[in-house]
Amino acid sequence: MTEALKNDRFLRALRREPTDTTPVWVMRQAGRYLPEYRATRARAGSFMALAQSPELACEVTLQPLERFELDAAILFSDILTIPDAMGLGLSFAHGEGPQFAHPVRTKADIEKLAVPDMDGELRYVMDAVRLIRQELHGRVPLIGFSGSPWTLACYMVEGQGSRDFARLKAMCWSEPTLAHRLLDTLAQAVAAYLIAQAEAGAQALMVFDTWGGLLGPAPFREFSLRHMAQVVEALKAHPASRELPVILFSKGAGRHLSAMADTGCAALGVDWTIDLADARQAVAGRVALQGNLDPAILLADPDVIRREVRRVLDSYGDHPGHVFNLGHGITPEVNPEHVKVLVDEVHAYGRQLRG
Template structure:
């Protein structure tokens, strides 16, 4: 694969090329901590409006780009966005997250689901990603994102977010065949959706398996990894050169298992020391993370020390600097700005 220095920094680092500093972006970098976003939310109170009206979603996606010039600009969307296109009716309640109107509980409901056709079901995705690529050019990398099969199934079966996941675990442990069929359908549709995002302009795609950390290791091996892998394998058949990132919330005990998914880059959260994560994952796996979002409430000296510590432990290859999860709503914007400025001043020693 040819090395092109014209390509943006994050894309080059994600491919494993040598770069002179770690690229940096933040999960949830467009959102409530920014006054510009809160102002726009008053005009468009529905999350689905903000994420599905192209002009509005483009404006939101670009708010942090204009403010901080991160190395990654991510599509403003939600992991449940493709569900209606499969036949699962949902809405996203402000401050509460996704609500599924008819949770999937029966074989008949699983049978009725259909393969996602993004062009017709998600007509807003193409103009958003196309515009983001035009806007940032080679100055930044455009990221797409999707939910993983287990996490989408958890929403679809539970009907909303959960603290115990007792409904889907009931299905997993008492009627696994229905769940496996559901997970396979999700994997096939998500793969279609990832390919579509890449075709529309996404240069790197991150898959969020937000709730897979709620599984025991043996259940993760049964219900999460095989379907993560199914998505990644299907995408790599057609788009082998697009780097794919995997995030699992609360993944400290699962890092080695995450590495078997076929993801190119593993997101590490702050409950693992980055040097330990590097040792556990091995030298060929690239990493993203892993600053505690709470660090951004600290002083500038504290933020700088933590950023430098993380970068030093990650080493000078295959690291994308990020938080271990999304930026928190009350975070001071000035500290976000300082985080980006600090990151960009770091240079790897030759």
């Protein structure tokens, strides 16, 4: 765990320190667009078997680093590991996304929930983190992550994916105290989960608030941001995680960047619906920014990808504190060669911007 980092560009950018070029990694960079990932997934037999095997999770985490000059690795796992460890019975139906056998709908359901044992039900995640750190040999930093309390609650109450997660929204309106009890329990669980990943060797921590953008301004602050801030506060209070940069990413919530920066996080993920220049103005230098190319651009010709990469970099400008990424996860139909075009152009043009 003490092996010196050979490439700390990503961590330097999160600290808003100068770098020789813009660091880049890609959300879902270990995924179905890679033929080697599909082969490992087939060998595992199921997504859950893949995610719960530390050896296979390590294997797929490292696969994109063999193809591309990425500046960070991210743990291969799923955002729903916490509710699964709470006994809700997670499964993935073919072509239908996640489903829970025991959704959380009543006060009794919520009162039964407890923070999972990180050395018990979730030990496989920490074993994967330890193994990945060992196999990286200091090549690049490792990012640990979790879903946000709001996003986890969306799936737990609905029992599956949804366009609007209306069941949880209805709970927030009609029984806000009960909704906050659920979200508070989840905030405690997310904090404990990320602290355990830090103890296992994660070097940065990211919270994915995938469904925060479904909420209006006041509800976002009350039901999503409030509990993300609770997580950040817990991380900053614990010796294992207090020095690690925390990235918050709330898809579709660009209008809340200033308030999110007030949480004490190191960086904010930004989707493609806001210009990075406007995002920089909103956060006023308080945090780094990560983003924000539309993933669909990777389906375009290489010359278009290069042009759009340069547009994003020009939008941020020659300032420290930018990590290039997509505005959301890479999609399965993307040609891996297009990802190489993106990564190489980020580094080449990033160097050019720095003179």
